[in-house]
Amino acid sequence: MSDGNVFKDSGRYRISFYSKDRDFVEMVKNFIDASANVNKEKNQELFVFRKRSKFLGEWMEAHGCIPNKSLQLRWPEKLPKAYFRDFFRGYIDGDGSIFPNNSKGTIWGSVKICSGSEGFIDDVIEVLRD
Incomplete structure (x- = not known):
């Protein structure tokens, strides 16, 4: 609800999670998809994990984490x-x-x-x- 977002376009979802703490982003990533990457945002002190997933997007929306929240x-x-x-x-x-x-x-x-x-x-x- 605070360190990320849900993006929805034409029924497709992308989940993003941000933090200055790379280890924390890695932990979230490993919980959701251990094979995914954690990247550093350009010109920022933030790390990000992104995942395209209709299942996760719909689950997050159903639990109140909506696009453009x-x-x-x-x-x-x-x-x-x-x-x-x-x-x-x-x-x-x-x-x-x-x-x-x-x-x-x-x-x-x-x-x-x-x-x-x-x-x-x-x-x-x-x-x-x-």
């Missing part, structure tokens, strides 16, 4: 509560930050997430309230 992303409705923490940690890793603070012996912190989709932010607030 930036402005219309929503919290995945089918996400079981048992996976909330994993999903949220992954989203923070891709499009957020954690700011730890240790003030006068009290440890506390804050979390920041970013999204171009106001609906997604509203969904996150609602899920956190629950």
Whole structure:
């Protein structure tokens, strides 16, 4: 939902996953297709794994990772509560930050997430309230 995209053209899908951490991209690639390549994006400090797959594209769409998601992303409705923490940690890793603070012996912190989709932010607030 944060470090990649789904591209769809004429019923064909291409999945892309990006990160500055090559080992992490390799791990994702190996999970999906060990024979595929990881490439470095030109003029950027990013590594990318791309895969054309109708099955993966349709699966990702069915689970809320839609093409052109930036402005219309929503919290995945089918996400079981048992996976909330994993999903949220992954989203923070891709499009957020954690700011730890240790003030006068009290440890506390804050979390920041970013999204171009106001609906997604509203969904996150609602899920956190629950």
